Amino acid sequence: MAVYVVGHKSPDTDSVCSAIAYAELKRKLGTEAIPARQGELNPETKFVLEKFGFSEPELLTDGAGKKVILVDHSEVGQTLDNIDQAEILEIIDHHKIGDITTPNPIFFLNMPVGSTATVVKKLYEENGVEIPKNIAGILLASVLSDTVILKSATTTDTDVKAAEELAKIAGVDDMQELGMEMFKQKSDLAGKEPRELLFRDFKDFNMSGNKVGIGQIEVVSLSLLDEFKDPLYEEMKKVKEEGDYHSIFLMLTDIIQEGTELLSVTDDVSVVEKAFGKKLEGKSVWLPGVMSRKKQVVPFFEKAFA
Ligand code: MG
Ligand code: MG
Ligand code: MG
Numbered sequence: 001m002a003v004y005v006v007g008h009k010s011p012d013t014d015s016v017c018s019a020i021a022y023a024e025l026k027r028k029l030g031t032e033a034i035p036a037r038q039g040e041l042n043p044e045t046k047f048v049l050e051k052f053g054f055s056e057p058e059l060l061t062d063g064a065g066k067k068v069i070l071v072d073h074s075e076v077g078q079t080l081d082n083i084d085q086a087e088i089l090e091i092i093d094h095h096k097i098g099d100i101t102t103p104n105p106i107f108f109l110n111m112p113v114g115s116t117a118t119v120v121k122k123l124y125e126e127n128g129v130e131i132p133k134n135i136a137g138i139l140l141a142s143v144l145s146d147t148v149i150l151k152s153a154t155t156t157d158t159d160v161k162a163a164e165e166l167a168k169i170a171g172v173d174d175m176q177e178l179g180m181e182m183f184k185q186k187s188d189l190a191g192k193e194p195r196e197l198l199f200r201d202f203k204d205f206n207m208s209g210n211k212v213g214i215g216q217i218e219v220v221s222l223s224l225l226d227e228f229k230d231p232l233y234e235e236m237k238k239v240k241e242e243g244d245y246h247s248i249f250l251m252l253t254d255i256i257q258e259g260t261e262l263l264s265v266t267d268d269v270s271v272v273e274k275a276f277g278k279k280l281e282g283k284s285v286w287l288p289g290v291m292s293r294k295k296q297v298v299p300f301f302e303k304a305f306a
Contacts, residue, residue, distance in 0.1 A: 001032075001067055002032045002033070002034050002067070003026065003031055003032065003033045003034070003067045003068065003069055003089060004033075004034050004035075004036045004060055004066055004067065004068045004069070005019045005020075005022050005023040005026065005033055005034070005035050005036065005068075005069045005071060006019055006035075006036040006037065006038060006060055006068060006069070006070060006071070006080065007019050007037065007038065007070075007071045007072040007073065007116075008038065008072055008073035008075075008078040008079065008203070009038045009039055009078050009079070009202075009203075010038075010039060010199055010200065010201055010202045010203065011037045011038055011039055011040075011041060011042070011045065012042065012044075012045065012072075012145065012146070012201055013042075013044055013045045013048055013141055013142050013145040013146075013182070014072050014115045014116050014117055014142040014143075014145055014146045015037075015038075015071065015072040015073070015116070016035075016037050016041060016045050016049070016057060017045070017048065017049075017117060017138035017139060017141060017142040018071045018072055018092070018115075018116040018117050018119075018120050018139075018142055019035040019036060019037070019057060019071050019072075020035040020054060020057060020135075020138060021117065021120050021124075021135045021138060021139050022035075022069065022071055022092060022120050022123070023035040023069075024132070024135055025120070025123060025124055025127065025129055026069070028127075028129050029127060029129070033069070034057075034058065035057040035058075036057050036058050036059065036060035037056065037057045037058070037059060037060070038059075038060065038061055038079075038080065039059075039061070041056060042186070042200050042201070043185045043186065043188060044145060044182050044183070044185040044186045046185075047181070047182060047185045048137075048138055048141040048142075048145075048182065049138070051137070051141075052134045052137035052138050052141070052170075053134050054134065054138065060080065061080060061081055062080060062081045062082055063079070063080035063081065063082050063083045063085060063086030064081075064082040064085040064086065065085060065086070066080075066086050066087070067086070067087045067089055068080065068086050068087070068088055068089065069088075069089050069090040069091070069092070070088060070090070070091045070092070070093070070100070071091075071092045071093065071116050071120075072092075072093060072094070072095075072116040073093060073095065073098065074091050074093050074095065074097055074098035074099075074100045074108075074110070075095075075098030075099060075100065075203070075204070075205065075206075076098065076099050076100055076206075077203070077204035077205065077206060078098070078203055078204060079100060083100065088100070088102050088106060089106060089107070090106055090107040090108070090109075091106065091107075091108045091109070091110070092109050092110075092116060092119055092120065092123070093109075093110045093116060093119070094110065094111055094112065094113050094114070094115060094116050094118070094119055094146075095110070095294050096294065096298070096299070097110060099206065109123070111158075112156070113154075113156050113158050113159055114143060114146050114147035114150075114152065114154045114155045114156060114159035115142050115143045115145070115146035115147060115159065116142070116146075117138075117139040117140075117142030117143050117146070117162075118143055118156075118158055118159050118162045120139060121139055121162050121165075121166065122162075131166070131169055133169060133170055133171065134170075136166045136167075136169035136170040137166075137170035137172065139162075139166050140163055140166035140167055140170050140172060140175065140178070141178065141182060143159055143162060143163045143166065144163065144175060144178060144179040144182060145179075145182060147159055148183075148218065148253075148255050148291050149175075149176060149179035149180070149183070149255075150163060150179075151255070151258065151291070152291045152292045152295075153289075153291065153292050153295050153296055154292045154294065154295045163175060180220075183218065183219075183220055183255055184220065186217075186218050186219065187218075187219040187220045187221075187224055189217075189219075189224060189225070189228060194228065194231040194232050194234070194235040195235050195239075197217060197228065197232060198215050198232060198235050198236065198239065198250060199215070200215075200217065201215060201216045201217065201218075202214070202215035202216075203215075203293070205298065205301075205302075207246075207301060207302055207305035207306075208302075208305045208306050210246035210247070210305055211243070211244060211245045211246055212245065212246055212247045212248075212249070212301065212305070213239070213240075213243070213245050213247070213248045213249070214248075214249045214250075214251070214293055214297060214298065214301075215248075215249070215250045215251065216250070216251040216253055216293050217250065217251070217252055217253065218253045218255050218291075219252070219253070219254060219255070220254075220255060220256055221254060221256060221257075222252060222254040222257065222261060225252050229252075229263070229283070229284075232250060232263060233263055233265070233283050236248045236250060236263065236265040237265050240265050246266065246267050246268070247264065247265065247266035247267065247268070247271065248264075248265045248266070249262055249263065249264050249265075249266075249297070249301075250262070250263040250264075251290075251293060251297065252284075253290075253291055255291065258288075258289060258291060259286060259287060259288040259289060259290060259291075260286075260287045260290040260291065260297075261284050261285070261286050261287075262276075262284055262285050262286075262287055262290075262297075263283055263284045264280055264283065264284060264285070271301065271304040271305060272285060272304075274303075274304035275297075275300035275301050275303070275304040276300060
């Protein structure tokens with residue numbers, strides 16, 4: 001029976017490309033592994049797959065009766081439906097340890113690095129398998145995507161070294177240029193529905209029993225989002241009601257200015273002040289230097305909700 005390698009819901013470049021690259025490694029090591037995605041690909045990921053010659057992985061949203069390897073997440077709220085009816089063989093990740101449990105011991109590799117792709121590269125090396133040129137390309141793109149071109153607070157020396165080595169294998173001379181091309185795709189918002197933008201990069205968390213959703217839109221200039229802010233805020237209110245959330249936060253991240261405007265719809269506005277020491281001004285608060293959800297936002301909300 002085939003093993004599916006799959007990343008989180010609202011798939012991002014790291015989630016999709018790490019699944020493709022790790023499935024390829026597993027196949028080389030003799031496992032019938034198939035990469036999968038849990039939803040529509042975002043424009044950046046489509047661009048990356050096309051650039052390096054890959055087609056979209058198949059869609060998989062239900063884990064019932066499947067053997068799976070999870071990459072880039074370990075949270076129940078972010079994984080396949082009916083995960084309790086799946087057999088989880090491995091988890092490869094770079095986030096805080098989530099709430100997925102298994103009945104048996106499994107291979108679980110989680111490293112505090114900037115991307116799952118960095119971990120997958122290490123696994124190629126540990127297994128003595130040469131990284132194919134096109135695989136190096138999508139792994140590099142994943143590192144650049146998750147670390148905001150090696151600028152995010154999540155970036156480690158391991159990521160920088162991995163990116164340099166992957167660029168060499170992939171034949172990418174200028175990774176800054178590749179990164180900017182990718183972020184331009186992300187910043188292309190014309191004609192997009194607010195709901196699509198909100199859910200493009202959106203994660204659910206259980207914070208001390210409260211359902212909290214945190215999305216992120218990364219753009220090369222916040223002014224690109226001016227006309228979208230009000231419709232996005234209205235959409236957040238709707239989603240909060242529909243999904244019975246305590247809070248919905250949306251990070252509007254300016255990757256050039258290096259900071260985030262945090263749009264907030266919450267039952268308790270004090271969690272924002274508790275988390276960041278700053279009060280909401282109307283619908284949002286500006287957080288200078290904040291670019292990483294997992295390192296600069298989630299841990300502070302976890303504490304604020306505790
Ligand atoms: Mg991800
Ligand atoms: Mg990632
Ligand atoms: Mg991200």
